[in-house]
Amino acid sequence: xxxxxxxxxxxxxxxxxxxxxxxxxxxxxxxxxxxxxxxxxxxxxxxxxxxxxxxxxxxxxxxxxxxxxxxxxxxxxxxxxxxxxxxxxxxxxxxxxxxxxxxxxxxxxxxxxxxxxxxxxxxxxxxxxxxxxxxxxxxxxxxxxxxxxxxxxxxxxxxxxxxxxxxxxxxxxxxxxxxxxxxxxxxxxxxxxxxxxxxxxxxxxxxxxxxxxxxxxxxxxxxxxxxxxxxxxxxxxxxxxxxxxxxxxxxxxxxxxxxxxxxxxxxxxxxxxxxxxxxxxxxxxxxxxxxxxxxxxxxxxxxxxxxxxxxxxxxxxxxxxxxxxxxxxxxxxxxxxxxxxxxxxxxxxxxxxxxxxxxxxxxxxxxxxxxxxxxxxxxxxxxxxxxxxxxxxxxxxxxxxxxxxxxxxxxxxxxxxxxxxxxxxxxxxxxxxxxxxxxxxxxxxxxxxxxxxxxxxxxxxxxxxxxxxxxxxxxxxxxxxxxxxxxxxxxxxxxxxxxxxxxxxxxxxxxxxxxxxxxxxxxxxxxxxxxxxxxxxxxxxxxxxxxxxxxxxxxxxxx
Numbered sequence: 001x002x003x004x005x006x007x008x009x010x011x012x013x014x015x016x017x018x019x020x021x022x023x024x025x026x027x028x029x030x031x032x033x034x035x036x037x038x039x040x041x042x043x044x045x046x047x048x049x050x051x052x053x054x055x056x057x058x059x060x061x062x063x064x065x066x067x068x069x070x071x072x073x074x075x076x077x078x079x080x081x082x083x084x085x086x087x088x089x090x091x092x093x094x095x096x097x098x099x100x101x102x103x104x105x106x107x108x109x110x111x112x113x114x115x116x117x118x119x120x121x122x123x124x125x126x127x128x129x130x131x132x133x134x135x136x137x138x139x140x141x142x143x144x145x146x147x148x149x150x151x152x153x154x155x156x157x158x159x160x161x162x163x164x165x166x167x168x169x170x171x172x173x174x175x176x177x178x179x180x181x182x183x184x185x186x187x188x189x190x191x192x193x194x195x196x197x198x199x200x201x202x203x204x205x206x207x208x209x210x211x212x213x214x215x216x217x218x219x220x221x222x223x224x225x226x227x228x229x230x231x232x233x234x235x236x237x238x239x240x241x242x243x244x245x246x247x248x249x250x251x252x253x254x255x256x257x258x259x260x261x262x263x264x265x266x267x268x269x270x271x272x273x274x275x276x277x278x279x280x281x282x283x284x285x286x287x288x289x290x291x292x293x294x295x296x297x298x299x300x301x302x303x304x305x306x307x308x309x310x311x312x313x314x315x316x317x318x319x320x321x322x323x324x325x326x327x328x329x330x331x332x333x334x335x336x337x338x339x340x341x342x343x344x345x346x347x348x349x350x351x352x353x354x355x356x357x358x359x360x361x362x363x364x365x366x367x368x369x370x371x372x373x374x375x376x377x378x379x380x381x382x383x384x385x386x387x388x389x390x391x392x393x394x395x396x397x398x399x400x401x402x403x404x405x406x407x408x409x410x411x412x413x414x415x416x417x418x419x420x421x422x423x424x425x426x427x428x429x430x431x432x433x434x435x436x437x438x439x440x441x442x443x444x445x446x447x448x449x450x451x452x453x454x455x456x457x458x459x460x461x462x463x464x465x466x467x468x469x470x471x472x473x474x475x476x477x478x479x480x481x482x483x484x485x486x487x488x489x490x491x492x493x494x495x496x497x498x499x500x501x502x503x504x505x506x507x508x509x510x511x512x513x514x515x516x517x518x519x520x521x522x523x524x525x526x527x528x529x530x531x532x533x534x535x536x537x538x539x540x541x542x543x544x545x546x547x548x549x550x551x552x553x554x555x556x557x558x559x
Contacts, residue, residue, distance in 0.1 A: 066100030198242030240457025
């Protein structure tokens with residue numbers, strides 16, 4: 001009898017010993033299994049590598065706590081889950097807390113000093129009353145003496161509240177990790193605006209330059225005979241040149257790209273401006289001869305010598321008062337200023353509002369380079385048309401009603417991102433005079449690099465009030481004074497520079513996609529009674545089956 005008992009008891013003992021050993025071995029290990037289809041609880045490898053090597057404590061205070069509506073509760077929960085992952089992988093270097101600022105006047109005053117304003121949320125109560133509450137979807141980061149506040153809420157006009165909140169949850173990993181990186185970075189990368197070819201003046205790009213200065217050292221300058229003058233810059237911005245490039249300058253730009261340089265091209269193929277329409281009945285749009293057409297063609301794009309008209313366009317003020325009477329300005333649609341839609345699957349343009357253009361041309365991709373990837377970033381709307389040069393433009397064209405038969409082209413590309421290996425324009429050409437370089441240093445094929453080409457130089461230009469006064473006023477980039485709307489120009493340019501300067505893959509975090517899984521309300525209403533009975537009947541039936549099965553098993557065993 002004793003031997004039988006020993007044999008019966010040895011199995012559970014061995015099992016307990018194995019479980020204890022497994023716990024001891026795995027006590028220093030941490031792992032989770034993410035069973036979601038889009039891997040929403042799995043951080044990207046680049047984020048894990050960064051956090052695992054973190055040597056500085058980061059303190060984060062999130063103001064999403066207290067009485068929140070269901071949408072903001074989801075954002076708060078996602079923020080908590082993301083920060084918890086950050087804390088675990090960083091070995092406790094990430095420290096966070098959630099605070100309800102609405103019950104603490106001191107915190108509200110502190111947020112005001114930081115320039116933070118609440119987001120008003122309107123809700124309808126059960127008795128039909130419409131109430132307003134204030135929400136602070138912000139995170140306050142502090143590393144040593146440095147601190148910054150980040151808005152966790154995306155607000156893309158045209159998207160409903162659910163889509164914007166979902167977009168906000170998708171961008172949490174990128175926003176939090178990029179904020180920490182910016183605060184811990186000792187070495188600041190440099191970007192430069194090219195001068196010397198009639199590019200936009202400093203005041204015309206003042207707003208985006210200020211925004212870029214939060215992340216980069218921003219310089220301006222012209223090319224010289226030194227072929228390596230651009231090598232110190234991570235990204236070169238060529239903003240609306242109006243004068244022809246010399247062969248020397250093209251060679252220096254080409255070799256900069258061959259050595260891995262990144263370029264953001266913002267080029268007008270047709271020379272015409274709204275200012276040129278003032279005081280004249282009409283003005284011609286003529287091709288801009290910049291001399292870089294062969295350079296861009298060699299890299300795989302062609303900016304066509306044409307203007308685009310789009311029914312989806314911004315407004316301009318037009319004087320509708322009869323001649324001799326006091327001016328009466330009325331906003332009217334100007335189809336030469338298209339509101340370009342964005343590519344929602346690319347890191348540069350995902351979550352970016354419509355981008356406002358002015359006298360935009362189209363872009364074609366040319367060549368079949370196997371080592372290059374090309375993605376359309378911006379395009380016109382559904383009803384567009386092309387006007388090849390020479391084209392005559394008049395303010396009176398605001399009165400023209402678009403004919404569907406003429407506006408029969410859709411989604412014409414206006415900006416493209418290219419990534420890969422580029423061939424050199426000067427692979428089989430002599431070195432232009434005025435360049436001091438050894439022939440052995442000339443590269444005929446680039447290393448892997450990137451560039452973005454936009455067929456509109458005004459995408460980056462901010463308006464300036466009282467331009468020639470002693471104190472000119474800068475209008476924020478993308479803000480349209482006629483309609484009082486903020487378009488996505490600033491976000492587009494900022495993301496474009498981030499994308500070009502990104503060698504580690506951080507921008508890929510912006511393409512994370514969390515699908516919104518909503519109930520089918522029509523099906524739910526139709527099958528409501530069926531599912532009610534299922535919920536009522538299945539649990540007790542399940543318990544009865546378990547009880548009956550247990551009784552049958554006991555009878556069979558002890559029969």
